[in-house]
Amino acid sequence: MVGRNHTGKSSLIKSLFTALGARPEGSLDRWDKNAVALVRFSVNGESYHALQQQSYRALFTADGRCLLATAAASEWGAAFADLIGFNLVLTGRNQEAVGADARAFFLPFYINQDGSWHANWSTFPSIKQYKAPVQPILEYFTGVKPPKYYETSALRDIAQAALRELQREQKLVLHVRERFGKTLPLSGPKTVPDIFEQDVSRLTEEVTRLNRQQEELRNVQVRDQEVFDSLQLQVQMAREALRTYDGDASFLRTEPHDTLTCPTCGAEHNRTFLDILHYAEDARVLRELVIRLQADSGKVGKELERTRRRLHELDRSYWDISQVLEVRRGDLKFDDVVKSMGAEVAFVAFENELRGLKAQIDEKLSAIEIYEAKLKELTSRKRSKDILGLFRSSYAQARVALNLPIVDTKKLRLTSRPDVSGSGGPRSILAYYAALWATSFGEYGSFVVPLVIDSPQQQGQDETNLPKMIEYVSRNLPEHSQIILGIEAATSEKFDHVIDLSEPYQLLKEGEYASVNAVVAPYIEQMYASLFSGSEEQAR
Structure with a gap:
């Protein structure tokens, strides 16, 4: 150049x-x-x-x-x-x-x-x-x-993360087995009836707390819904204005009029290149407004959806606990369940789990060793x-x-x-x-x-x-x-x-505007249409 x-x-x-x-x-x-x-x-x-x-x-x-x-x-x-x-x-x-x-x-x-x-x-x-x-x-x-180094490094990091998770799980299983062995030795299962009564009391308190949270979340849901509906209305109004401006801009670019006549007062105005640019700028501002409003609507919509999910989770927890309480208020005792199982079954399950974890850990260690060797080769x-x-x-x-x-x-x-x-x-x-x-x-x-x-x-x-x-x-x-x-x-x-x-x-250059606009305009329209569509999906 x-x-x-x-x-x-x-x-x-x-x-x-x-x-x-x-x-x-x-x-x-x-x-x-x-x-x-x-x-x-x-x-x-x-x-x-x-x-x-x-x-x-x-x-x-x-x-x-x-x-x-x-x-x-x-x-x-x-x-x-x-x-x-x-x-x-x-x-x-x-x-x-x-x-x-x-x-x-x-x-x-x-x-x-x-x-x-x-x-x-x-x-x-x-x-x-x-x-x-x-x-x-x-x-x-x-x-x-080189790129291969970072590709291999990423695979090694994934393997190391999986290894850490497996080792954490192994440690947890060992800890639980040890505690289980102290609480329930192989001589037979044991339960404490008083603990059962304490569980019933605790679950009753939990139901009361869930009721209170439900009321609070329902109030939040109502407020979020009002804000969401208001933003959706603003988006609709802005898009309607944008359609009007797009039509005006298209008219200015394509209709062969030296002057423009106001449909209200009949006054005539010269059509200048600057007018076209002003209309293009107005349309750009409206597009940006629509995107911002839809983005805000999307954020509120996500909050609303989170509130709904929390309410659903609370409803499910409330139902589960209520069902447990109903059962526990009946004739069923924890002793009946525990005594039906032998401690031997639990210890066999622990050993099987630990054996499987060890095999997976050995596999990850071997993979990490291969990745480390490759990284060393790439940085020789x-x-x-x-x-x-x-x-x-x-x-x-x-x-x-x-x-x-x-x-x-x-x-x-x-x-x-x-x-x-x-x-x-x-x-x-x-x-x-x-x-x-x-x-x-x-x-x-x-x-x-x-x-x-x-x-x-x-x-x-x-x-x-x-x-x-x-x-x-x-x-x-x-x-x-x-x-x-x-x-x-x-x-x-x-x-x-x-x-x-x-x-x-x-x-x-002004003289090249029409030809350049013919090339660029379809891309601009697609971009903003995609942005509108994306923000609408977020808003939902």
């Missing part, structure tokens, strides 16, 4: 990443925050579309089928990671394990004009929600800890040495090609991001990224990710070094990689496609 300042290079590039769930560092001057972005991308040869407006995103297949529509960043992040097979696990700020999303996926492959040309990793500001994410991200893509010293060697040699070669002095790379780590002042700083950063890319696309890498550079003209690159940087990007980056480069002036270097931007603050 070629264009001088304010022609929209960074706006276009940032919109690509924002649409895919990774909002970059840097604000966009005079960029409409309500702008719609539609991005076509492919995964393993299969095409998809991502649509984004504000916090709303939707994912579509190549034939336009909506796979997901959501306003939740976490839901989008999980869906995007699942789609591309990105299984990296990072640590959250509260020490919890968190699945990485698009920000982590694109971090090593995007040089952002506003956050990537210096010593710190500031490409995506919200990446800070993770604790120390850079090293595991770089190790993942370069192959130090030789593998790490090979990867680090490729990274160091690639960095040294890139520095020479970018007209930088030779440095000692023996102690260079994947996270050794250059901190160099002056015009050499940006070239050192480009050399560093180039080394990461060469390693990630090498023998141990698992992903081929687009490489985005915006823009090499940093910190006073002169007429010698700026062409060197552009030449390096054009000729020396990994073969078969997709490269997106933003520069201020035309270059003699060859690129497959050139987007020439010439008008300041006119990336989106």
Whole structure:
């Protein structure tokens, strides 16, 4: 992309990443925050579309089928990671394990004009929600800890969790058997009649408590139902207004009238492009209102459903206890039940249970041992040495090609991001990224990710070094990689496609609105229809 300042290079590039769930560092001057972005991308040869407006995103297949529509960043992040097979696990700020999303996926492959040309990793500001994410991200893509490592680690963690549960159950059974042996030895069963009377008294008190809880929950249910009905009515009214606005907007776009006549007073008004945009904005606000109201309705509906379930559980408990009380007030005694069973039967049952638990525990221990061996193989010293060697040699070669002095790379780590002042700083950063890319696309890498550079003209690159940087990007980056480069002036270097931007603050052109709207509008309609449908289901 070629264009001088304010022609929209960074706006276009940032919109690509924002649409895919990774909002970059840097604000966009005079960029409409309500702008719609539609991005076509492919995964393993299969095409998809991502649509984004504000916090709303939707994912579509190549034939336009909506796979997901959501306003939740976490839901989008999980869906995007699942789609591309990105299984990296990072640590959250509260020490919890968190699945990485698009920000982590694109971090090593995007040089952002506003956050990537210096010593710190500031490409995506919200990446800070993770604790120390850079090293595991770089190790993942370069192959130090590849996707297979995290897949195997997840299987090991599942096996370990199952093992802990089995061991807890084993401990509990042993404890119960021991207590049972003390209370009811093999010489025969024993009961205490006084305990039976105490049980009857306790159950009577429980029924009284349940009655009180039932009354309280019924009052809550009535209040929740009133709020739910009110929200549903508001949703219905907002959707009716939206249908009216959609009709008006369609009329403005399609009917060939130079003037519009008010049906009430007969006054005539000019139809301007701005009118169309205003109607589009009104419709967007109404859509957002419907989604919010339905989301609120969904929350209240869930509370109402929880209250109903609690009432149902109380009713069931009340009935069960009442039945037990009725039986216990009859002639049946605990002694009759206990004396009909021998203690030998109970101890045999304990032994059978413990034998089965031991077999399952042994099976899990064996599986964990296999997983541990695989993890050790995936992180072997030789593998790490090979990867680090490729990274160091690639960095040294890139520095020479970018007209930088030779440095000692023996102690260079994947996270050794250059901190160099002056015009050499940006070239050192480009050399560093180039080394990461060469390693990630090498023998141990698992992903081929687009490489985005915006823009090499940093910190006073002169007429010698700026062409060197552009030449390096054009000729020396990994073969078969997709490269997106933003520069201020035309270059003699060859690129497959050139987007020439010439008008300041006119990336989106009025004359192209109709044709672009024809492409984008069906996706927008599907996204909001899906969001409406999803929030309605929540409301139920």
